[in-house]
Amino acid sequence: ETGVTQTPRHLVMGMTNKKSLKCEQHLGHNAMYWYKQSAKKPLELMFVYNFKEQTENNSVPSRFSPECPNSSHLFLHLHTLQPEDSALYLCASSSSGTGSYEQYFGPGTRLTVT
Amino acid sequence: AQTVTQSQPEMSVQEAETVTLSCTYDTSESDYYLFWYKQPPSRQMILVIRQEAYKQQNATENRFSVNFQKAAKSFSLKISDSQLGDAAMYFCAYSHGDYTGANSKLTFGKGITLSVRP
Numbered sequence: 503e504t505g506v507t508q509t510p511r512h513l514v515m516g517m518t519n520k521k522s523l524k525c526e527q528h529l530g531h532n533a534m535y536w537y538k539q540s541a542k543k544p545l546e547l548m549f550v551y552n553f554k555e556q557t558e559n560n561s562v563p564s565r566f567s568p569e570c571p572n573s574s575h576l577f578l579h580l581h582t583l584q585p586e587d588s589a590l591y592l593c594a595s596s597s598s599g600t601g602s603y604e605q606y607f608g609p610g611t612r613l614t615v616t
Numbered sequence: 617a618q619t620v621t622q623s624q625p626e627m628s629v630q631e632a633e634t635v636t637l638s639c640t641y642d643t644s645e646s647d648y649y650l651f652w653y654k655q656p657p658s659r660q661m662i663l664v665i666r667q668e669a670y671k672q673q674n675a676t677e678n679r680f681s682v683n684f685q686k687a688a689k690s691f692s693l694k695i696s697d698s699q700l701g702d703a704a705m706y707f708c709a710y711s712h713g714d715y716t717g718a719n720s721k722l723t724f725g726k727g728i729t730l731s732v733r734p
Binding site for chain 2: 504535542543544545547550558590592594603604605606607608609610612
């Protein structure tokens with residue numbers, strides 16, 4: 503256990519559905535991240551939040567909508583996804599102000615778009 | 617832009633033997649951090665070891681150690697006395713956060729799948 507939890511662990515959704523992924527960290531961190539992990543590709547950083555403010559959006563399609571209500575919670579709202587969006591979505595957190603740069607990851611949500 | 621290259625997609629090691637996983641990176645920064653992450657089949661990414669670029673001494677964590685060659689921009693991971701539980705995908709990662717540690721974005725390599733033969 504890394505102190506970062508994600509729900510659900512598995513999700514199957516149709517292209518017209520709307521669903522949300524949830525991430526929660528219990529480490530007192532103030533930066534949170536969404537990554538997409540596809541087979542045979544490097545991890546792709548999607549969004550970065552620092553103290554609840556979005557500080558990075560890596561040209562992610564608008565069908566992915568992040569939300570960070572506080573430093574402990576991060577959501578990824580999904581709508582009208584495409585089959586190529588099927589992947590493992592990883593959440594991570596890190597601490598700023600301590601000079602510690604490592605990120606702690608959750609177990610991921612395996613998303614299948616049908 | 618920073619890049620991280622792991623050119624070996626797969627490696628195999630006999631249990632109790634030593635294996636070295638390679639990683640090279642490219643950056644114009646002088647101050648940065650390097651990491652090795654492990655992702656077992658259960659999929660939870662775990663930090664294995666970290667190296668600060670300003671430190672000349674190679675980091676060590678129990679059976680895991682790195683060979684950090686700053687001039688060559690090389691950062692290899694050595695696993696000694698390999699165990700069955702070491703079987704996983706290993707990712708090399710680079711970070712150049714600001715001095716506060718905020719926005720410590722990680723750039724990952726493609727990863728290498730390590731199998732351990734009993």
